[in-house]
Amino acid sequence: MSVRLLVVDDHPVVRAGLRSMLADTAIEVTGEAATADQALEVFPSASPHVVLTAVRLGDSDGIELISRLRANGLNASTLCFSGHDNPTYVARAMSAGAAGYLLKSVSREELLSAIEAAAAGEECWTSQDRRRHKGPIPTELLRQNLEVTLTKRESEVLKQLSFGLTNKEIANALGLRYDTVKEHVQHVLRKLAVNDRTQAAVWAVRKGLV
Structure with missing residues (x-):
């Protein structure tokens, strides 16, 4: 089954790179956006199974986008795709209901596997991510x-x-x-x-x- 993907990143080079990387796979990039507002506009026509979003989107926030998608009844699994190995981002993404948090340094195989897993309704959180989120908070x-x-x-x-x-x-x-x-x-x-x-x-x- 083909997986429809909406890519949200404010860097055109990243979006183009992902589209090129996924060209010969069962994952089809059906939409692109540079901001959270654009993602909400593009979502209906893209009809994605998975939304792959950066965390920092210039004047918007990819994790807030996850909550906005749900609030608008736009159902799709979401993955954060970030260059920042920041535990606060991981904690927020997990609490927002993301299926996982991927660093932009992951291999092509790891990225494909995560997108396919998210499309199947699975989560991609590592044990380290879960410890960060459920650790010794107050x-x-x-x-x-x-x-x-x-x-x-x-x-x-x-x-x-x-x-x-x-x-x-x-x-x-x-x-x-x-x-x-x-x-x-x-x-x-x-x-x-x-x-x-x-x-x-x-x-x-x-x-x-x-």
Whole structure:
């Protein structure tokens, strides 16, 4: 059976490379998009079994696209295809319902296998991915549904952190000094009683903050 694929990536070279790579396979690229908005527009005509999306899409976000597809009743398995080995991205993608998270360094065979598995309704998460997502996050806080009081700025920093941004990128995005962002991140980690940024991102995802 032929697998229909929608490729979402803001780099034309990547999209062209994937189309060329898949040309002689049972996987047909039936649509391309550079942004999340374009992906939503193209989806009906592409009628994909699988959506292969980058995480960073310029002015949009590939993981948010996964949620938007579901909210619009556009059903297809989704795979993240990223150049960033970022555990916060993995955590968000898993929580959003993606079938897997692939690095752009994977082999052709691994990519084909993952797309075919996703088309068949299977997941492609590794044991390491699952450990990242289900690791030692503040389960006591979640279980008791305790409220954590963050300032408006801390909440903004947590959201940007959960998008996988570095302190420098957060500073640029929010117009803050690097040292100020670093201080806010430390406050967030302490208030959430977590050990690192990944755990904070998972907490934010599970609480529906991002």
